[in-house]
Amino acid sequence: MRRLCAAALLLFSLTGCAGYHIGPIQPYYLRAVHSIAIPTFKNSTLIPRISVLITDSVVKQFQQDGTYRIAGRDDADAILIGEIDQVVRAPARSVRGNVLATVEFNLVMKVRYSLVDRATGKALGPAAFVYGTTSFFVGDDITTDERQALPLAAEELAVHLVSQLSEGW
Numbered sequence: 001m002r003r004l005c006a007a008a009l010l011l012f013s014l015t016g017c018a019g020y021h022i023g024p025i026q027p028y029y030l031r032a033v034h035s036i037a038i039p040t041f042k043n044s045t046l047i048p049r050i051s052v053l054i055t056d057s058v059v060k061q062f063q064q065d066g067t068y069r070i071a072g073r074d075d076a077d078a079i080l081i082g083e084i085d086q087v088v089r090a091p092a093r094s095v096r097g098n099v100l101a102t103v104e105f106n107l108v109m110k111v112r113y114s115l116v117d118r119a120t121g122k123a124l125g126p127a128a129f130v131y132g133t134t135s136f137f138v139g140d141d142i143t144t145d146e147r148q149a150l151p152l153a154a155e156e157l158a159v160h161l162v163s164q165l166s167e168g169w
Contacts, residue, residue: 026067027168029125030078030115035069036062036165037076037118041111042083047150051084054111054154058082061158067166078124080165082113085129087153089146092135107146108133109153113161128164132157 026033038059043051058080062070073079086109093104114127133156136149 026166033068033077035071035076037071037073037079045084045087047087050150053150054084054157057154057158058161061162065162065166076118079116079118080113081116082111085110085112102138104135104137106133106135107149107153109157111157115165130157130161130164
């Protein structure tokens with residue numbers, strides 16, 4: 001009798017999970033988009049090779065998220081057009097006793113992007129901005145320190161961009 005009750009209890013407890021599915025929940029205006037092409041972002045800054053760094057970070061984040069499949073330009077449903085507007089370094093903390101010397105900087109990247117339908121060329125949503133930030137401490141060479149901080153800001157920027165397109169915010 002105990003086995004029969006345990007089997008019935010197990011059967012009833014498993015039936016509630018039958019209709020639940022885990023999967024991507026896209027914004028309504030992107031419901032027809034399943035694959036995205038991501039050409040290299042345009043670089044409007046004076047920092048060399050940053051467009052490849054940011055584009056690569058965005059592609060990796062899309063692959064990690066899994067909501068959209070990355071495809072070539074001819075096979076994709078939409079194309080992500082991006083432009084790096086600015087990369088700004090601002091002092092965050094000065095040396096104790098010398099306010100003119102900086103010991104820590106904040107680095108901010110700003111990218112403008114839009115998602116375009118591949119077949120019609122029409123924008124699928126409004127153009128938007130996304131930011132990526134990080135901070136870094138100054139050592140002997142500020143240029144090297146900033147160059148090492150760029151991938152961290154690019155990664156945060158990619159996380160924000162992908163969440164805006166896959167979740168709508």
